[in-house]
Amino acid sequence: MTSHAQNKKYIVVLDAGHGDHDPGNVGNGYREKNIVLKVVLEIGKQLKKNKDIKVVYTRKTDVFIDLWKRGDIANKAKADLFVSVHCNSHSSNAYGTESFVLGLGANNKNFKVAQEFVQKENSVIKFEKNYKERYKNFNNSAESKIGLSLVQEENLDKSLALASSFQKGFKNKLKRKSRGVKQQRFVVLHQTYMPSVLVELGFLTNKSEGRYLNSKRGQKQMAAVITSSINNYINQLKLNTVSVNGDEILADIDTPVIEDDVEESSVVFKVQIASSKKRIATKSYNFRGLRNVERVKVGRYYKYYYGNTSNYSEAKSSFRKTKKKGYKSAFIAAFKDGKKVSISEALK
Ligand SMILES: [Zn+2]
Numbered sequence: 081m082t083s084h085a086q087n088k089k090y091i092v093v094l095d096a097g098h099g100d101h102d103p104g105n106v107g108n109g110y111r112e113k114n115i116v117l118k119v120v121l122e123i124g125k126q127l128k129k130n131k132d133i134k135v136v137y138t139r140k141t142d143v144f145i146d147l148w149k150r151g152d153i154a155n156k157a158k159a160d161l162f163v164s165v166h167c168n169s170h171s172s173n174a175y176g177t178e179s180f181v182l183g184l185g186a187n188n189k190n191f192k193v194a195q196e197f198v199q200k201e202n203s204v205i206k207f208e209k210n211y212k213e214r215y216k217n218f219n220n221s222a223e224s225k226i227g228l229s230l231v232q233e234e235n236l237d238k239s240l241a242l243a244s245s246f247q248k249g250f251k252n253k254l255k256r257k258s259r260g261v262k263q264q265r266f267v268v269l270h271q272t273y274m275p276s277v278l279v280e281l282g283f284l285t286n287k288s289e290g291r292y293l294n295s296k297r298g299q300k301q302m303a304a305v306i307t308s309s310i311n312n313y314i315n316q317l318k319l320n321t322v323s324v325n326g327d328e329i330l331a332d333i334d335t336p337v338i339e340d341d342v343e344e345s346s347v348v349f350k351v352q353i354a355s356s357k358k359r360i361a362t363k364s365y366n367f368r369g370l371r372n373v374e375r376v377k378v379g380r381y382y383k384y385y386y387g388n389t390s391n392y393s394e395a396k397s398s399f400r401k402t403k404k405k406g407y408k409s410a411f412i413a414a415f416k417d418g419k420k421v422s423i424s425e426a427l428k
Pocket residue numbers: 097098104105112165166167201
């Protein structure tokens with residue numbers, strides 16, 4: 081019996097930001113559009129060595145592509161992953177790498193600071209024809225008011241896992257400064273239906289970082305880290321073990337505050353042990369002896385939970401049990417009135 085899953089190629093869409101008449105930022109005279117294209121082509125070259133992966137580029141040359149079209153390319157390719165590569169700029173001497181996943185926007189604590197960066201990457205819209213018409217729904221789309229849809233949440237978990245792997249790689253392997261993983265409303269992330277990360281390689285406006293990113297060595301090193309993170313991510317996808325180590329990442333993220341005027345609410349904690357496109361029978365022999373595993377379908381994915389309880393210390397002991405069983409990426413998820421919420425909100 082041959083399994084379809086075994087033959088499946090995972091499609092990774094690589095998006096080099098900007099292009100042609102949109103140079104991106106030109107800090108210290110460097111050109112973002114050229115640097116990110118070189119890095120993306122290098123990532124693609126390396127990724128193609130992995131037989132499980134098919135690479136699709138939004139651009140391979142110095143051409144301009146509308147933001148919506150970048151997402152459209154990924155959606156039409158039915159991509160498993162979308163990675164957009166950029167370089168940052170600032171009037172200060174700021175430096176360091178950061179990775180962004182889709183966020184809700186206006187609820188962020190650091191909204192003002194972050195907004196400055198968002199506007200910069202989003203501002204390329206003005207190079208597009210009919211942009212007012214095209215993106216008129218962006219600023220008042222439903223999820224900016226009511227939160228992310230379940231599919232977006234599932235994608236967010238996966239995006240966070242990859243984004244944090246990028247940041248760890250830059251920091252640990254290359255000793256670059258990590259500015260962390262952040263949640264923002266980038267248009268290009270908003271257009272895609274799959275896990276998506278926008279990575280800022282560093283600041284061209286910073287003299288030494290700009291020089292590093294413009295050098296062949298810098299581009300190869302940054303590409304190597306991104307490639308290795310993507311390879312790990314795809315391997316984890318195959319093994320159904322992609323998930324976020326909540327404690328570590330959420331510290332870096334501005335968790336959106338969702339206003340809630342419910343007086344009494346029921347809070348439930350569960351340990352998420354796996355997430356997969358595969359529907360697996362919730363028998364204990366499929367889950368290393370864990371009993372009463374719950375399966376919940378979220379969009380195209382199934383999430384597998386263990387230990388349904390309203391008691392947080394009980395949840396922590398279930399969590400330790402799953403770790404002992406080898407579910408290294410298990411984490412505690414909280415639900416309030418059936419909706420996923422952050423642990424801190426659940427504990428309020
Ligand atoms: Zn950019």
